[in-house]
Amino acid sequence: MSFINDFLASWREYRRPGYYEKFDYAWTMSIDLDRCTGCEACVTACQAENNLPIVGEDEFAKGREMQWIRIERYWEGEYPNVKLGFIPMLCQHCDAAPCETVCPVSATYHNQDGLNAQIYNRCIGTRSCAVYCPYEVRYFNYNNHHWDAPLDEQLNPDVSVREKGVMEKCTFCIQRIRQAKDQAKDDGRRRVRDGEVQPACVQTCPAEALVFGDRNDAESQVAQSMNHPRAYHVLEELNTDPSVVYLKKVGSNAG
Amino acid sequence: MQAERDISYADVNRDVVRSLVETGSKYYITLAISVSVMLACFFAPWFYQLQYGIGAAGMNHPTVWGTYLASFIFWIGLSHSGTLLSCVLHITNSSWRKAMYRSAEAMTLFSLMVAVTMVMVHLGRPWFIHWAVPYPNQMELWPNFRSPLMFDVMAITTYLTGSTIFIYMGTIPDFAAVRDRTTGWRHHMYVLLSLGWRGTDTEWHRLGWAYTFLAVLIIPLAVSVHSIVSWDFALSIVPALHQTIFAPYFVVGAIYSGTAGIVTVMFVLRKYMNFEHYITKLHFDNLGKLLLVLSLIWTYINVLEIFTGWYSGTSTEYEAIRYKLFGYYAPLYWEMILFCAVAPLLMISKRFRTSFVPMLILSIAINIGMYTERFLIVATSLSRQYLPDAWGIYVPSLVEISIMVGSLAMFVTLFLIFVKIFPSISIYEIKETLPEPEPKTQSESGAPEWQPTL
Numbered sequence: 006m007s008f009i010n011d012f013l014a015s016w017r018e019y020r021r022p023g024y025y026e027k028f029d030y031a032w033t034m035s036i037d038l039d040r041c042t043g044c045e046a047c048v049t050a051c052q053a054e055n056n057l058p059i060v061g062e063d064e065f066a067k068g069r070e071m072q073w074i075r076i077e078r079y080w081e082g083e084y085p086n087v088k089l090g091f092i093p094m095l096c097q098h099c100d101a102a103p104c105e106t107v108c109p110v111s112a113t114y115h116n117q118d119g120l121n122a123q124i125y126n127r128c129i130g131t132r133s134c135a136v137y138c139p140y141e142v143r144y145f146n147y148n149n150h151h152w153d154a155p156l157d158e159q160l161n162p163d164v165s166v167r168e169k170g171v172m173e174k175c176t177f178c179i180q181r182i183r184q185a186k187d188q189a190k191d192d193g194r195r196r197v198r199d200g201e202v203q204p205a206c207v208q209t210c211p212a213e214a215l216v217f218g219d220r221n222d223a224e225s226q227v228a229q230s231m232n233h234p235r236a237y238h239v240l241e242e243l244n245t246d247p248s249v250v251y252l253k254k255v256g257s258n259a260g
Numbered sequence: 261m262q263a264e265r266d267i268s269y270a271d272v273n274r275d276v277v278r279s280l281v282e283t284g285s286k287y288y289i290t291l292a293i294s295v296s297v298m299l300a301c302f303f304a305p306w307f308y309q310l311q312y313g314i315g316a317a318g319m320n321h322p323t324v325w326g327t328y329l330a331s332f333i334f335w336i337g338l339s340h341s342g343t344l345l346s347c348v349l350h351i352t353n354s355s356w357r358k359a360m361y362r363s364a365e366a367m368t369l370f371s372l373m374v375a376v377t378m379v380m381v382h383l384g385r386p387w388f389i390h391w392a393v394p395y396p397n398q399m400e401l402w403p404n405f406r407s408p409l410m411f412d413v414m415a416i417t418t419y420l421t422g423s424t425i426f427i428y429m430g431t432i433p434d435f436a437a438v439r440d441r442t443t444g445w446r447h448h449m450y451v452l453l454s455l456g457w458r459g460t461d462t463e464w465h466r467l468g469w470a471y472t473f474l475a476v477l478i479i480p481l482a483v484s485v486h487s488i489v490s491w492d493f494a495l496s497i498v499p500a501l502h503q504t505i506f507a508p509y510f511v512v513g514a515i516y517s518g519t520a521g522i523v524t525v526m527f528v529l530r531k532y533m534n535f536e537h538y539i540t541k542l543h544f545d546n547l548g549k550l551l552l553v554l555s556l557i558w559t560y561i562n563v564l565e566i567f568t569g570w571y572s573g574t575s576t577e578y579e580a581i582r583y584k585l586f587g588y589y590a591p592l593y594w595e596m597i598l599f600c601a602v603a604p605l606l607m608i609s610k611r612f613r614t615s616f617v618p619m620l621i622l623s624i625a626i627n628i629g630m631y632t633e634r635f636l637i638v639a640t641s642l643s644r645q646y647l648p649d650a651w652g653i654y655v656p657s658l659v660e661i662s663i664m665v666g667s668l669a670m671f672v673t674l675f676l677i678f679v680k681i682f683p684s685i686s687i688y689e690i691k692e693t694l695p696e697p698e699p700k701t702q703s704e705s706g707a708p709e710w711q712p713t714l
Contacts, residue, residue, distance in 0.1 A: 068320035068652045077649035094647065103497055109392040109409035111402075127401075129391055130314065130384015132324040133409055136642060137496045141650035145324055145384065147315030169313030170384025240646055243497055 026100065028119035030197070031248065032177050033220040034207065035230040036093055038254040040214035043076050043091035047206035047215065054178060054205035056164045058150030071144045073175040074206050090254055093215070095206070096121060096142045096175035097239070097247030104134035104143065112172070119248060120177055128171040135172060139240050140247075143174045177217070178204035199225040220248075272690050275534070276434070276683045277441045283680065286532075294672040302666025305659045306381055314384050316659040323642040323654035328382035330634040331664055334517070335375035335671075336416070336489055337510070337630065341518025342368030343423045344482040345550075347475035356546055358689040359538040363529055364522045365427040366682065370674040371521075372420045374667050381663060393417075408491040415488040419481055426474050427682075432457050432467065434683040449681075486514040493637065500580035500641045503568060509561045516554040516600070517630035523547050523623035525675075527616060529684060538685050541614040548613030551626070555604035562601065576646055583644045584636065588653055592632050593640075599629030 018024065051057065057071045064070070074095040081088040098121045105113050105121065112127040113134055135143040149169045152160065160166060163180040167173050185202035189195070199218050207217040218227035227250070230236060235253040309316040319326045342364040349357035380386040392403050392413045403410045436457035439450035457463060490510035493501040503509075523544065530539040566585075569577040584593055603625055606612045613619065639654050656664075678684070 064315070067318070068322070069315070070321070075649075077647065079649070092649075094649070106404070106406045107409060107495070109403050109407040109413065110388075111404040127391070128385070129388045130386075131382070131409055132319075132384065133407075133492070133496075135324040136498060139497055139646045141322055141645060141647055144321065145319075146313065147319070148313030169315075172384075243646075 025115070028221070029117050030182075031119040031220045032098065032182065033218060033227040033231065033248045033250060034095075034177070034204075035216045035227045035236070035250040035252060037214045037216075037230070037252040038090065038092065039235075039252065040212040041076075041091045041093060041254075042212055042214075043078065043089075044211065045076050046209045046211060047074050047093060048072055048076065050205040050209035051175070053159070054161055054164070055176070056160050056166050058152070060150065064147070069145075069147050071173075073142070073144065073173075075142075092239070092251070093206075094140060094142060094239075095249065096177075097140055097245065097249045098175075098177060099245035099247045101244060101246045103137040103139070103245060107133045107137045109133075118182065120179060120182075121174075122179065123172065123174055123176065125165060125167050125171045125173065130170040130172065132172065139243055139245065143172050145172050146170060178202075181205075196222070269691050269694060272687055272694070273437060273441060275537075276685060276687050277438055279534070279684060280438060280680055281442065281446070287676070287680075291673070291676045294669045294676060297669035298666055298673050300666070301662045302670055305662045305666070309381070309659060309663075310386075316657065318655050318657035318660060320652055320654060322645060322650050322652040323639060325382075325638045325642060326654060327635060327638075327656045327660045327664055328378055330631065330638050331667055332375050332378040332382060333489060333510070333634040333637075334631050335371045335378060335667070336486060337514035337517045337634070338521045338627070339368040339371040339375065339419075339423075339518065340482055340486060340511075340514035341522055342366070342371075343426055343478055344368075344515065345519065345522065347426075347478045347482075350475045351472065351479075355693055356542055358693055359535070359540075359685050360522065360526055360543055361689075362427070362431065362682065362686050363525055363679075363684050365423065365430070366675065366678045366684070367518075367521055367525055368423050369420075369427060370671050370678070372416065372423065373674065374671050376416065376420070377670070378667060408488065408495045411488045412492060415481075415485045419478075419485045422474065422478050422481055426471075426478055429467065429474065430471060430686065431682055433459065433464075434687045437687050438683055483511055486510045493641075498641050498645055499574075499576040500565075500569060500584065501637070503565065505561055505564055505568065509565065512554060512557050512561060513630060513633060516551070516558050517627050519547060519551050519554060520623040520626035520630070523551070523619055524627070527620040527623075529679075530616070535685060538690060544616060544619050545610065545613045548607045548619060551604060551623075552607040555600060555607075555626075559601040562597075580641060580644055584640045587640065587644070589636055589640050592636055596629045596632040596636065599625045600633065 051072070051074050052059075055073060057073060060070055074093055077092040077094050079090045079092065081090065098119065100115070100119060102113075102115065102121050105115055108114075108128075109131060110127055110129055112124045112129070114122055114124070116122045130145070132145055135141070135145060146167050146169050150166075151157075161180075163184075181204060182197075182202050185197045189197045189201070197219065199222055203217050207215040216226050216230060218225040220228045220231060222228060230252060231250050233252055235255070236250050237253055238247045238249070239251060241247075305316070317326055317328065342361075346357060346361040346365050349361070380389060383389060391401075392410060394403050394405075403413075432454055435450050435454035436459065439447060439454050442450060487507035487510065490506040494503055494506035496502060526539050526543060526547070529535055566581055569581040584590075603622060606618070606622065643652055643654055645651075
C-alpha cells in the first residue's frame with residue numbers, strides 16, 4: 006500500500022498553505038524603463054546564450070522571429086511632440102500563469118524556484134500556452150533551425166537546441182541559476198547570494214536597467230525595487246502575479 | 261406516415277438492399293475522385309508538413325492557432341446534429357426522424373473522425389498525441405487534468421465511443437435484414453455485423469430499451485462536448501474569447517451547422533440513392549423550421565457577444581470588437597452575417613422550405629458561414645491581444661487551404677464507403693411508419709398464427 010501512502014504524502018504537501026505561493030527562491034527581475042535606451046543588447050545576449058535560431062528573412066517576414074526578450078516600442082503624442090518609450094518584454098514567470106493550466110501534458114509548470122519552466126521533451130505543440138499568455142512571449146518552433154558551419158560551434162552546451170514543433174520561451178537563464186545554486190552548495194552555503202547569478206540579458210545591459218535577484222531575500226536589489234514608488238506590473242489587472250517588475254519611465258505614459 | 265402509401269414492406273427491403281448491392285459506375289467515379297482528392301490534398305501536404313514542421317502553414321507569432329483549429333471546431337460542430345438530433349427526436353417520438361437518422365448519425369461519426377485527424381494536423385508533434393491521454397506508464401506521468409484541452413480529449417473520445425455504439429446498435433436489425441438477402445462476401449460480412457440477430461421479441465425489447473437509454477445518455481454528452489470545446493477558448497484571458505456566453509454559443513453554432521449539414525446530405529442521398537419515397541418535402545420542411553430557429557438564436561448570441569464586449573468598458577474588448585467588425589477580417593465577418601443570419605430568414609416561407617434546390621444552396625451557404633465564424637473566432641481574437649507591439653495578421657497558406665479541401669474529401673470518402681456497407685436509411689423503422697401488410701392467415705384472436713421461436 007506504499008503507493009497510497011505516497012499519494013497521501015504528496016496530497017498533504019500540495020494542500021500545505023503557501024505551497025503554490027512560497028518558493029525556496031523567488032527569482033525576480035526588475036526593469037527600470039527610465040534607464041532603458043532600447044539598444045537591444047539584451048536581445049542579442051539572449052540569442053547567444055540560449056541558442057536562439059536566426060530564422061532568416063522569409064520567416065521573419067512571416068512574423069516568426071525568435072526573441073525570448075524583445076524591445077517593444079511605443080510612441081506617445083503627435084509629431085513633432087513625440088515621445089518614445091521602450092518596454093523590454095520577456096516571460097513574466099507569473100505565479101498564477103495562464104499558460105500552465107492549459108497545457109494538456111503539463112509541459113509547462115511552476116518549479117520550486119517560482120520559475121515558469123518549459124519541458125521541451127514533453128511539449129506536443131498544441132500552442133495553447135502561447136494563446137493563453139497575455140504577454141505574447143512564447144515562441145514556437147515552426148521548423149527545424151540550423152546553424153551554418155562555424156556558427157554551430159558557438160552553441161551553448163548548457164542549453165538544448167529545440168526541435169520543430171515545440172514551444173519555447175525565456176527561462177531566466179535557468180542553466181545559470183542551476184550553476185549558481187550548485188556553486189553555493191559546493192561552497193557549503195545554503196543560499197545563493199544577491200548578484201551571484203545574472204541572466205544573459207541582465208549581464209549585458211549597458212545602462213543597468215535590468216536587475217535580477219531573489220525577492221525572498223529582503224536585502225536584495227530587486228526586493229527593494231519592488232517597493233519603489235515607480236514599480237508596477239504589466240497588465241496587472243489580469244491577476245497573473247508576474248515576477249517581472251517594471252519601474253515606470255518618469256514623465257511618460259508609455260509603458 | 262411521411263412515406264407514400266404505395267410502398268410495402270418488401271419494397272423497403274428491396275430499395276435498401278439495392279442501394280447496397282447495386283453499384284453504378286457513377287459511384288466508382290465519385291469514390292475515385294474523392295479518394296484521389298483526399299490523398300493529394302490532405303495526406304500529401306500533411307506528409308510535407310510533418311517533414312517540414314508547422315511552418316508549412318501560415319501561422320505566426322501572435323496568431324499561433326489557425327485554420328487547423330477552425331476546421332477542428334467546424335467538424336466537431338458538424339458532428340453535433342446527427343446523433344444529438346436523432347436522440348432528441350427519438351425520445352420525443354418524432355416519426356419523421358426515421359428516414360434520415362441513420363445518415364445523420366453517420367455524419368456525426370465521420371465528422372468526429374475528421375475532427376480528430378485535424379487535431380493531429382494541428383499539433384506540432386502529433387506523434388506524441390497519446391501523452392494527452394491518461395494511461396498508466398512507468399514514469400508515472402499524467403496529463404494535466406486542469407487543462408481544457410485535456411477535457412476535450414476526454415469529451416471527444418467519449419462522444420465518439422457513444423455515437424459509434426448508438427449507430428451500430430440501431431443498425432443491427434437492418435444488418436440482419438440485409439444478411440438474409442445477400443450472398444457471397446457481403447453475406448459473411450453481415451453475418452458478423454448482425455451479431456446473430458434473430459428478431460425475437462426479447463431481442464426487440466432489449467434493443468428498444470438500450471436504444472432509448474443510450475439516446476438519453478448521449479444528449480447531455482453532445483451538449484457537453486461542444487461546451488468543452490468552447491472552453492479551450494473561453495478559459496483563456498484573450499479579449500473577445502474570455503466570455504461566459506461561449507459554451508451556449510458553440511453548442512448552438514454546432515447544432516446549426518450540423519443541421520445544415522444534414523440538409524445537404526439528405527439532398528444528396530435523395531437525389532443519387534433514389535430515396536425519393538423516403539426523404540420527402542416533410543423532412544426538408546421540418547429541418548428548415550429547425551434551422552430557422554437555430555439561426556435566430558445564433559444571431560441573438562452574436563449580438564449579445566458584441567454587447568457584452570461593449571458593456572465591459574475595457575479598451576481591449578473595444579478593440580477586439582472594432583477589429584472584428586471593421587478590421588482586416590471584416591469582409592469575412594459580414595459574409596458570415598449574410599450567410600448565417602440574413603439568408604436563413606428566407607426559411608420563414610414554407611415554399612422555400614419545401615423546395616429542394618434552394619434549401620441545398622442555403623444549407624451549403626450556412627456551413628460556409630459557420631466555417632468563417634470558427635476561423636474568425638481564432639484569427640481576429642489572436643491577432644489583436646493585449647500588447648499592441650505583438651499584433652499581427654494571419655493569412656492561411658496553400659498547405660492549409662489544401663488540407664481544408666482534403667478534409668472535406670476525407671469526409672466524403674468515408675460517407676461513400678458508409679452508404680455501401682450500412683443501410684443508409686433504417687429499414688425497420690421505416691416499416692413502423694407503413695401500414696401493416698395483411699396477414700395471410702389469422703387465428704380467432706386476430707393475432708398472426710406464426711410465433712417467433714424464443
